[in-house]
Amino acid sequence: MSHRPPALVGAALAVTGALALGACAPSAPEEGTGSASGATATAGTDTLTIATTTDVVNYNPLIGNSRSDYWITNLMYPHLLSIADDGSKEPYLATDWGYTDDTTGYYEIRDDFTWSDGEPLTAEDVAYTLNAVKNDAPSGTFYGQMGTFASAEAVSDTRVEVTLTEPDTSLIEEIGFWGNIVPQHVFEPAGSVAEFANDGSDGGWVSAGPYVLTDVQVGQSYTLERTDSFPLVDGGVPVPAKVVYRVLPDVNTEILALQSGEVDAIANALPPAQVEQLRNTDGIEIAEVTGLGYAHMVYNMQNPDLATTEVRQALAHAADYEAIRTVVLQGQAVSTGSSPLMPVLADYYDDSLTEYAFDPELSRSLMEEAGYTAGADGMFPVSFRLIYSLQDSVTSQWAQMVKDSAAEAGITIELQGTERNTYLAMTADGDYDIYAGNFAIMDDPVTNFRLSYLPGGAINYTYVDDPELNSLVAEAGVATDADDKIDLMRQAAAIVHEQVYDNVMYTQNLYMAYSSDWAGFVSKPSELLSIVNPVSVASAHRTDG
Amino acid sequence: MSVALFVLRRLGLGLVTVWFAVTVTFLLLRLLPGDPALAVASPNMTPDARAALLTQYGLDQPLPTQYLLYLGQLVQGNLGTSFTQSIPVVDVLAERLPWTLLLTASALVLTVLLGIPLGVAAAAHRGGLVDRVVQVVGVTGQSLFVPSIGIFVLYVFGLRLGWLPIGGAYSDGTYGAAWYGSVLAHLVLPALSLTLIQLGSYVLTMRATLVDALDDDYVVLARANGIPPRRILWKHALRNALLPATTLIGLQLGFLVGGAVLTETVFAYPGVGRGIYEAVTQLDFPVLQGAFLLLAVTVVAANTLTDIAYGFLDPRVKAS
Numbered sequence: 001m002s003h004r005p006p007a008l009v010g011a012a013l014a015v016t017g018a019l020a021l022g023a024c025a026p027s028a029p030e031e032g033t034g035s036a037s038g039a040t041a042t043a044g045t046d047t048l049t050i051a052t053t054t055d056v057v058n059y060n061p062l063i064g065n066s067r068s069d070y071w072i073t074n075l076m077y078p079h080l081l082s083i084a085d086d087g088s089k090e091p092y093l094a095t096d097w098g099y100t101d102d103t104t105g106y107y108e109i110r111d112d113f114t115w116s117d118g119e120p121l122t123a124e125d126v127a128y129t130l131n132a133v134k135n136d137a138p139s140g141t142f143y144g145q146m147g148t149f150a151s152a153e154a155v156s157d158t159r160v161e162v163t164l165t166e167p168d169t170s171l172i173e174e175i176g177f178w179g180n181i182v183p184q185h186v187f188e189p190a191g192s193v194a195e196f197a198n199d200g201s202d203g204g205w206v207s208a209g210p211y212v213l214t215d216v217q218v219g220q221s222y223t224l225e226r227t228d229s230f231p232l233v234d235g236g237v238p239v240p241a242k243v244v245y246r247v248l249p250d251v252n253t254e255i256l257a258l259q260s261g262e263v264d265a266i267a268n269a270l271p272p273a274q275v276e277q278l279r280n281t282d283g284i285e286i287a288e289v290t291g292l293g294y295a296h297m298v299y300n301m302q303n304p305d306l307a308t309t310e311v312r313q314a315l316a317h318a319a320d321y322e323a324i325r326t327v328v329l330q331g332q333a334v335s336t337g338s339s340p341l342m343p344v345l346a347d348y349y350d351d352s353l354t355e356y357a358f359d360p361e362l363s364r365s366l367m368e369e370a371g372y373t374a375g376a377d378g379m380f381p382v383s384f385r386l387i388y389s390l391q392d393s394v395t396s397q398w399a400q401m402v403k404d405s406a407a408e409a410g411i412t413i414e415l416q417g418t419e420r421n422t423y424l425a426m427t428a429d430g431d432y433d434i435y436a437g438n439f440a441i442m443d444d445p446v447t448n449f450r451l452s453y454l455p456g457g458a459i460n461y462t463y464v465d466d467p468e469l470n471s472l473v474a475e476a477g478v479a480t481d482a483d484d485k486i487d488l489m490r491q492a493a494a495i496v497h498e499q500v501y502d503n504v505m506y507t508q509n510l511y512m513a514y515s516s517d518w519a520g521f522v523s524k525p526s527e528l529l530s531i532v533n534p535v536s537v538a539s540a541h542r543t544d545g
Numbered sequence: 546m547s548v549a550l551f552v553l554r555r556l557g558l559g560l561v562t563v564w565f566a567v568t569v570t571f572l573l574l575r576l577l578p579g580d581p582a583l584a585v586a587s588p589n590m591t592p593d594a595r596a597a598l599l600t601q602y603g604l605d606q607p608l609p610t611q612y613l614l615y616l617g618q619l620v621q622g623n624l625g626t627s628f629t630q631s632i633p634v635v636d637v638l639a640e641r642l643p644w645t646l647l648l649t650a651s652a653l654v655l656t657v658l659l660g661i662p663l664g665v666a667a668a669a670h671r672g673g674l675v676d677r678v679v680q681v682v683g684v685t686g687q688s689l690f691v692p693s694i695g696i697f698v699l700y701v702f703g704l705r706l707g708w709l710p711i712g713g714a715y716s717d718g719t720y721g722a723a724w725y726g727s728v729l730a731h732l733v734l735p736a737l738s739l740t741l742i743q744l745g746s747y748v749l750t751m752r753a754t755l756v757d758a759l760d761d762d763y764v765v766l767a768r769a770n771g772i773p774p775r776r777i778l779w780k781h782a783l784r785n786a787l788l789p790a791t792t793l794i795g796l797q798l799g800f801l802v803g804g805a806v807l808t809e810t811v812f813a814y815p816g817v818g819r820g821i822y823e824a825v826t827q828l829d830f831p832v833l834q835g836a837f838l839l840l841a842v843t844v845v846a847a848n849t850l851t852d853i854a855y856g857f858l859d860p861r862v863k864a865s
Contacts, residue, residue: 055823057629137594139582144594195601197631218640219815221717248712248813249822252696257711260704418578421828425579 043226043235046542047242048518050532051254051263055219055247059205060198061180062129062138071267071532072222072245076207077180080107080126081173082533085290085525086346087443089173092232093121093181097172099480103150105162105172112231115183116207123154128184129193130162130175138194142179144458145447149175167478169485170446177443183208210238210538221246230538238538239520258284258513265514265521267532271393272330275511283517289510290344290525294336295395295438297386297402297503298461303433305382310370312500313356315384315434317366318409320358324398325506333506340452341445341493342507344525347482348445350490353497363409374410383412384433389423394508395436402436427461435461438508441526445489449473453492453501464501519543551856559849566841567619567834571612574830580604581628581828602628602830615834624838625831634835638817642839644714645816648808649801651732652739653794656747659740661783661790664751668786669778671756679748686745691804695738695811702734709733712813735812739804743797747790754789758782788855795844795851802840 054068061073080094089097096108113121130152137143148168155161164171182193183206190196198205205213210233211224222245226238233239246263248254251271257263259281269289270278279286299306299315306312316338325333336342337353364374372380386402388395396417403413413434418426426432439459442448450473451457455465469492476488496502512531514521520541521531530536582598599605603614618625624634667679703711710716715727758764759782767777805818813819817836824832 057827058631137597139594139598195631199630199632217717217815219644219819220713220715220813223717244717246713246717246813247815249810249819250692250696250813253699253712253811253813256696256699256704260707260711262711420826421577421579421583424583428579428583 043237043241044239044541045241046239047244048240048265048537048540049244049246049263050265050267050537051248051257052245052267053247053249053251053254056216056222058197059200059213060138060182060193060196061140062133062142062182062193063140067268067528068245068247070528072213072224073180074209075211075224075243075534075537076205076209076213077182078113078121078208078534079177079180080109081176082535083177083292083443083525083529085344087292087344087525088347089177093126094176097176099169099172100161102167102478103164105164107160107162107172107176109158109160110231111158112229113208114229115185116205116212116227119183119185119206120157121181121183121208122157123160124157125184126160126181127152127154128188129179129181130160132187132193133179136192136194142175145171145174145178147171169478169480170444174444174447181208209534211243211534219247230534232535233538239541240537243537255513258515261515261517263515264518265531266512267530269510269527269530270513272328272332272508275332276330278513283515285514285516287512287514287521287523287531289512289523289527289530291507291510292342292344292526293438293440293442294340294342294504294507295333295398296340296436296505298435299500299503300430300433300435300461301463302430303384306384306433308370309499310366311372311382312503314363314366314370314409315406315411316356316500316503317359318363318406318411319356319402319503319505320405321355321505322358323405324401328394328397328401329506329508332511333508336504336507337497338504339493339497340442340448340502340504341489342442342504344507345443345445348486348489348493350493353494356500356503358405360405360409363406363411367410378410379407379412380410383414385414385416386434386436387416387418387423387426387432388436389420390417391420392437395438398505399436430461430463441528443526445493446473446476446485449489449492449496450477453496462501464499466495466499466501469495469501517543552853555849555852555856559845562845563838563841566845567616567838568612570834570837570841571615574828574833575608575611577828579828581830583828604830619838624835627832628829629827629832630829634831637820637832638835638839641815641817641820644814645802645805645809645818647728647732648735648739648814648816649798649805651736652743652801652804653798655736655740656744656797657794660744660747660751661787663744663748664755664786664790665778665783667748667752668755668759668782671759676752679752683745683749683752686741686743687749689742689745691738691742691807692811694741695735695808698734698738699812714815731812731814735808735814738812739801739808742804743800747793747797750793751786751790754786755782758786761785791851791855795848798844798847802844 052068054066056068056072057066058069059073061077078093080092081089082092084090093113094107094109099105107126109123109126115121133143134146134149148164148166148171150163150165152160152162162172186206187193187196200213207227210227210230212227213222214225215223224243226241229236230238248257254266255274258266275286278284299312301307321335334343335355338355339350339353341348341350343349367380372382374380386399388399390396399415403415406413427435451459453460453464453469454473472488472492476485479485479488510527510530518540520539522536522539523531524533580599581602582595603611626633627637663679667676670676699711702709710731714731715724719727764777764782767781805816806822809816809819810822821836
């Protein structure tokens with residue numbers, strides 16, 4: 001009998017694995033399949049390889065909520081609207097949009113979009129998508145925007161009319177921006193859009209974007225091939241013949257792969273500490289992308305101490321925001337003037353609101369004004385628990401700075417960093433005194449304020465219910481005149497600022513890395529769009545080609 | 546005790562262990578803070594939508610009901626459907642298992658092939674330079690952290706020297722023999738990293754048991770009989786020293802699986818370990834339950850086989 005069972009067991013397992021891998025081995029593509037036949041002279045033969053940190057979880061864009069889901073399904077399912085650097089909405093599938101009366105909106109869509117199986121994309125697809133999302137309530141972001149949506153109807157091949165449950169001048173732009181349009185002839189037979197996996201198991205995917213998913217190697221790569229036409233790029237045909245998303249879960253591995261030439265771009269924004277180093281690396285280009293979100297601290301007013309305005313103001317003046325932006329974000333962030341109306345939202349931004357000054361003495365005065373007396377050690381007899389996600393490395397770093405600077409003002413902050421799911425659960429349960437976190441996209445001020453500051457709002461982490469603020473937001477939500485709306489929102493922001501219903505600390509600038517062998521990317525704001533939005537990917541070309 | 550009874554007893558213990566692992570996994574997942582609806586859905590989801598998702602996942606049922614339903618499914622071979630991907634868990638695991646088998650088994654083979662000679666060399670030169678070097682390297686190896694060693698070897702062999710690919714299990718666009726070559730090239734660095742982190746304990750155990758064996762009476766007798774030292778070392782002492790090493794391999798399988806989670810993440814290797822990492826972040830209970838069941842069965846099966854082999858190797862074990 002052999003005395004080497006360990007080696008034999010291992011060898012047996014290795015052989016089993018190798019044999020099983022046989023089933024994983026990809027087959028060579030057949031001649032004649034692959035890229036679309038309608039390629040023109042402007043269309044190249046190159047493959048653009050993009051790194052992402054996660055696999056696709058859902059191929060159904062109405063459910064998907066992760067970055068990779070968004071990036072890949074975005075290349076197949078068009079939005080009605082896109083967004084400009086100043087946060088204003090731009091045409092995409094829709095050429096015109098608006099309202100015909102208080103409770104009726106409309107979209108006029110292009111007539112030159114076609115699904116990759118030859119079916120035309122019409123207003124019927126748009127109406128079907130909107131109604132299905134409303135009725136089936138899929139868990140993605142899209143459904144969350146449909147509060148005042150009642151129904152949609154295709155009144156012609158290119159016009160969709162939307163009925164609202166009540167006046168809401170934000171709805172048409174918000175669902176136009178957040179929602180992907182899906183093919184009715186594929187999704188409707190599958191039943192509820194909340195449960196349809198759309199995993200390509202029934203004959204592959206159907207796309208109306210620049211690319212269509214053709215091959216999935218789970219944990220490894222997602223290959224998309226060029227479609228026959230994409231009217232939103234010059235020449236009407238995407239330039240790269242293929243786009244491959246490679247899954248590299250570790251950001252350091254992503255960067256090594258970019259440097260070695262194994263990938264051409266990284267879809268995720270770079271960590272602040274990596275930006276300068278890569279900017280000085282040969283063969284790597286860095287694109288700056290406008291951020292559309294913000295990082296903030298929120299004070300839970302269910303805590304009696306924090307229900308006192310002076311205490312919230314004291315806390316707001318007990319953090320050194322400039323130091324945080326300089327040290328933790330290495331200067332890659334801008335102040336919003338402590339306002340939720342960020343500078344990037346140029347029309348709404350109000351420069352009369354200024355950032356809370358870091359002033360420990362003022363904080364102490366405010367605490368005393370609120371009725372607290374510091375002990376012999378200079379500390380007030382209160383302590384606040386600040387929660388944050390340990391997966392968020394930037395917030396984890398500045399949370400410590402917030403604690404240290406608050407101590408200078410005599411205020412004790414206990415840090416409670418937790419794993420992300422615990423953090424989400426604590427947030428949902430209101431189990432915190434101070435919440436620290438960030439939002440990726442806050443594109444529409446009215447929607448943002450409704451969710452953040454109205455009673456029952458899904459992200460009203462302050463638990464604020466201020467009648468004056470409620471009234472202003474409600475009024476802005478039905479204002480049809482743009483100037484009136486801006487004025488109302490500025491008044492609302494002034495209340496949020498004065499009462500510290502939210503402590504907005506900065507908007508982070510985003511930096512994306514790509515190989516200098518490539519050019520032609522068209523940057524859009526936010527990490528979700530950045531240089532990997534469909535128009536950008538379809539316009540990219542090799543510099544030597 | 547008859548051989549059949551001995552084997553049956555070991556198999557029975559294995560089944561009980563698997564049931565215990567299944568139950569603990571089931572309970573632990575439900576004790577985690579948060580719920581899958583929060584983990585996968587939009588933050589601006591309404592409470593109604595969240596409740597509907599929990600109903601869809603079956604998490605609105607009382608815990609005993611969920612447990613009985615789960616066990617009922619399990620005995621029918623049904624591992625359930627992934628919360629997040631809406632596809633059968635069996636399919637999720639089947640895509641990933643071969644890669645983990647290949648990686649962990651390669652690391653296991655490498656560990657044994659490198660560990661035995663190094664342990665023998667150290668024991669044979671006890672107190673000498675070779676012994677000291679092996680001990681230092683062994684202890685250092687035990688303290689290595691997978692992500693650190695992973696990034697280091699990727700930087701050196703992938704970026705600087707350009708000898709081996711960075712991340713993934715194969716290169717896209719390779720087919721047939723080239724694909725197998727690509728698989729091999731992509732396997733080298735993760736397998737090497739996994740081997741390095743567990744080699745230390747194997748070498749040190751091998752050395753210690755061999756040092757003990759070399760002091761045993763039968764070795765003294767063999768020396769007195771004039772048997773050549775090399776033959777005593779490899780034919781007599783090593784055979785006995787291999788018994789604890791066999792047990793260690795069974796134990797190390799569990800560590801290997803744990804190491805695979807990190808290794809597969811750093812090297813973007815598409816195995817079960819990385820699937821576990823992703824399922825944890827999404828609180829995808831069915832995938833986690835399926836993956837841990839798979840790992841429990843693998844570890845228990847390996848240990849059961851080791852026990853049975855041990856029983857044949859050493860009759861005292863079977864008698865007890």
